[in-house]
Amino acid sequence: MKHVTLLALVKDRDQALEELRELGSVEVMPVQAPSGGTLEEARERLARAERALEGISTLGQEAESLSTQAPGSDANADQVIERVTGLLKTRADLAENRQTLQDELERLASLGDFDTEAIAKLAEKGVTVRVIEAAAGQRLVAPSGLGLQPIAATGDAAVYALYGRGDIDPAIDLGGTYVPFRLPDHSPAQMRRLVHEADESLAGVNARLLGLSAHRSLLSQRAAEIAEDVRYLEVREGMGAAEGVCYLEGYAPEESIDALRESAGRFGWGLLVRSPRSGEQVPTLIRYPKIIQPIKTLFSFLRILPGYWETDVSWTVLVFFTLFVGLLIGDACYGLLMVALAIVLFVRVKRARSAAVLLLMLGLSVVFFGAVSGSWLGIKNLPPFLASLKIDWLADNQNVMNLSFLIGAVHLSIAHVWNSITEFPRATFLAQIGWLLIVWAMYFLASSIVLGNPLPTFEFYLLGAGIVLVIVFMTPASELKGNMMNHFLLPLTLVSFFTDIISYVRLFAVGVATVAVMDAFNGMAMSIGFGNVLTAAAAILILVFGHSLNLVLAALAVLVHAVRLNTLEFSTHKGLSWSGRVFRPFARSAFTAESTAQLKG
Incomplete structure (x- = not known):
């Protein structure tokens, strides 16, 4: 760049x-900072167009089917936008008024039906009626010459009518605390009629919007044109x-x-x-080789990208992400399902072919690890051919845990070897060699503490050599004063290296959990049996539900663990912060030529 x-x-x-x-x-x-009247006007036009599109999008499947119809050659996009915008405002006002009426009806529900005009007619005859509200159970007493009538009660409040001839002091003493009860402008019956009228009006507005949804593709194109006009003006201003x-x-x-x-x-x-x-x-602009193009799908989904000054680790992430997914899911039938889905996606959705290839790679990895571990939907008695694919060494949990630690050590070692190559010939490359030695020292330590394996005799030499190289070469002498804190934090960094290795045990733990869930639902289904149609149907439902749940949990495990080990543990050791932003060139789209000419005029 x-x-x-x-x-x-x-x-x-x-x-x-x-x-x-x-x-x-x-x-x-x-x-x-871009500014100016023309730019602000264009931004407002874009906002209106986007609101119109969003409003049509909320109409559901019927609008989706209408939007595929030809809108008519005489349709004017800007006029359609204004019509949709006006209808959306009308709909919002109607909905707000309806909600206000509905809230009032709920507030007055305990009073039943009454006529507000009757109170006004009594006032004309010299009779004043005040409606008040007090806490339930509180005793109120009307003074001489006034009447007090309870008219409604809710859980924690009671409503009274205080009446008498002439004016009534709003602060009159009734022997307790009370507040005025606000009466509506309309009676409940009138408000119900207004709600009904609002519903009819809303239905009419939605019908008109539904008719305009046939122009959705036209509006979408117009919004894109305006967006490009905005971009042009932002660059110019x-x-x-x-x-x-x-x-x-x-x-x-x-x-x-x-x-x-x-x-x-x-x-x-x-x-x-x-x-x-x-x-x-x-x-950041990365042009991925075709062989690792599928990883772009994952990066786009996660919205991560290495910064311009950072290293492109696409191939490492692709290889280890594929490996981790295979270990985490680890059932051959689940893998075959992923492969079948990938093939269907590849054939039917051309725009998703990169995602289909990634899914295919992950599925094949899952099939491989499921086959060598003997996991086929938890079936115990496998056909001889499938049973022959199983590697008995993987049946021992100790071995699988040790394999997880080993994969972790290799994964983190790649980061430090890569760093040392990048740093060479500066002396700091020796510090990366030191970190590499520490990674393997922590691998042996984790294997000893967790699995009970004996420490190799060279463990302390390995750890000591690594620490010495790091202390001596981690910071150039000219920068030592400003970076001394890194040396003080070295003990904590050593602990974090150990925990990073331990973190890879999740590859084992999640795989075991997947098998446990599978076995549990298989056992439930078998306990019901397939003796008759009813029990067979129940057993099949349990199996479908159980394995569907297991697939969902496996997908979550992939997002949480397979992604984390690449974007956190490995990236931390590589010094990668994923701080990149996508390269977005100022470029022309074919349909903007006419609108740009109008702008310049």
């Missing part, structure tokens, strides 16, 4: 931006300018620089190209 600065005359600004967008190879960084010259800055892939220079020469731009400087927020 290269940092580029482009200069052009202010009068040629739009021409320069058009050509730059045509090239589509530069991610433009704003020199100043974010450019710097001085003395008749405007300029912008950004980043472009190194292989696109020649084409950029050619355009600069043809249009008379000034162009400065340099390498990014340390500390700059450079976007």
Whole structure:
């Protein structure tokens, strides 16, 4: 990636931006905060278009089917957006009014039906009626000349009617605490009628929106056009300018620089190209080789990307993620189900082929580990061919735990070997060798403490040599004063290395849990038996439910454990923070040419 600065005359600004967008190879960084009336207007138009699309999307399956119909060549997208926006506002107002009425009806439910106009008619005849509310069980007494009638009661409150001729003091003493009870403007019967009318109006508005949903694809395209207009204006308004010259800055892939220079020469731009400087927020552009392309699906799903200054570890993550998934799920039938799903996905959904290939790789890994561990839906008596695939060594939990620790040590070793190669020939590469020795010392220590294996005689030499290399070469002498804290924290770092190795035991523990759940449901089904249709149906339902649940738990295990071991344990040792952001060049889409021409006018 290269940092580029482009200069052009202010009068040629739009021409320069058009050509730059045509090239589509530069991610433009704003020199100043983009602002301006035209930009704000475009952003508002985009917000309206997105609200209209979202409003239509809430109408459900019927709107989805209508949206596939041809909207008609005479449809105007902007007019449709305004109509949808107006209907959405009407619907929101109706829904709010309806909810207000419904809340009032719930508040007045204990009073039953009454006529608010009757109170007004009594007032005309000189009779005042005040409705009050007091705590339930509290005794209120009306003074002479006034009447007090209980009219409703709820769990913790009672409602009374206080009445008499002439005015009644709002603060009159009734021998207890009370508050005025607010009466509505309409009677409950009138409010129920208004709710019904609101429901009819809402149905009418939804019907009209449903009719407009046939234009959904048109609105989607228009929203994309406006979004690109907004992007164009953000770039234009974010450019710097001085003395008749405007300029912008950004980043472009190194292989696109020649084409950029050619355009600069043809249009008379000034162009400065340099390498990014340390500390700059450079976007990340990774072109994955076809063999590891499937891992892009996982990174996109997790929304993670290594930073520009960090190492691309795609191949390592792909290999070990595939290995971890096989160990975590570890049942051949589950793996075959994943393989079948991957094939269907590959054939039927062209846009998901990369995900299908990843699923296929994971499925084959699960089939392999399920076959060698003898796990086929928990079936005990396997056919001779399937039984012959089983490796008895894997039936011993001690061996599988030790294998988990060994995989962990290898995984973390790759990180430190990689770091040492990167650091060479600087002396700090020896510190990475020291960390590598510590990883293996912790592997032997974990095997001894957890599994009871004897420590090798060279354990303390291995650990000691690693610590010495780290202490001596971890920090260059010129930086020692500012990084002394790393040396003080070394004991804690050693402990974290040990716990990182222990963390890989999850590969064993989750696999055992998967088998345990499988065996439990198989046992429940067998205890019911298949003696008749009823028991057979019940047993089949238990098996389907149990294995479905196990698959869901296995999927969660993959997301939690297989991902974590790559993005936390391994990444920490590699020094990877996944701080990257995707490279998003300023580029043209085919359908925006006309709208851009209108903008410039």
